[in-house]
Amino acid sequence: MRENINESKKKLKMWENTRRNWYNYSRNPLSIIGLLVICIIILVTVFAPYVSPHPKSADKFIDFDEANRPPSSIHICGTDQYGRDVLTRIFFGYRYSLIMGIVVLAIVTPLGVLLGLTAGYFKDSWIETIIMRITDIFVAVPPLILALAVCSVLTPGLFHAMMAVCLMWWPWYTRMVYGISSSLKGEFFVQAAELTGASNLHILLREILPNCMAPILTKMSLDMGWVILIGASLSFVGLGVQPPTPDLGSMVAEGCKYLPDQWWISVFPAIAIMLVVLGFNLVGDGVRDMFGA
DSSP: OHHHHHHHHHHHHHHHHHHHHHHHHHTSHHHHHHHHHHHHHHHHHHTHHHHOSOGGGGSSOOOGGGTTOOSOSSSTTOBOTTSOBHHHHHHHHHHHHHHHHHHHHHHHHHHHHHHHHHHHHTTTSHHHHHHHHHHHHHHHSOHHHHHHHHHHHSOOSHHHHHHHHHHHHHHHHHHHHHHHHHHHTTSHHHHHHHHTTOOHHHIIIIIIGGGGHHHHHHHHHHHHHHHHHHHHHHHHTTSSSOTTSOOHHHHHHHHHTTTTTTTHHHHHHHHHHHHHHHHHHHHHHHHHHHHTO
16 A cells, blocks of 8 residues: 555655746747757658658669759749759758767767766776766867868768767767766765665666756757757768768758759758757757756
8 A cells, every 4th residue: 555655655756846847848938949940940850751742862863854944833842953852962961960960979978978977987097087087188179170181081972971970979979978977976865875886887877867867858859959050061072971961961062052043942941950950959958947957
């Protein structure tokens, strides 16, 4: 009976926390707008073959009779130099942008958090010295320059672009979590866990990490847009996703050759990049308000 009561109290507390977090998030109307924008983009990405006006344009489709058509009721965003529908390619291009952001954050967040926790907990030791000095080396190099250098050495493509962005992004999570964990090391609850004989792994994952989750989640939501922007930048200079695969950055680069006459070829993909980056930034602001981070 007592276990059922405790379980009910936990569920009630969880529901109250969820309601409070959503209230904090929804107080900013721009955060709601950003969430709607991201949800629409995700739905369009998932169901791109069904909602795209001309699905063939996502592949190696060529129709020179329809080339360089301005926006119209048939082609809402016009067509490119090969007669491919620009709106369709934007829908499919969002797939690679989201893949870039999800994969990069899925790699750099656990790596950076683990290194930051370890360095912060073992402060003033050789472990902290090694981790933080290596981190400082990577931080000292401008991130985009580092990514460009790595991609220029490797074969251009989505995989190598993701690896290059991962190489430049993990130090920022390490430094953030290092600052939080080093300040929490002297707190009473950590000292209490040490006195009870808890292992270092238990203290890192069960005591310190939960207190780092709010800033980590906030940074992840903000970084998603920036990772997509970096990926588009690499594709723009020819070091990311390669044509004819639809990618927003490469679409902008191809369209620049036809400015200002065929402006729609590059302007609409650029607007698509702006929308996804702006959407994730607005969501990140809402997450920051939600956790008070």
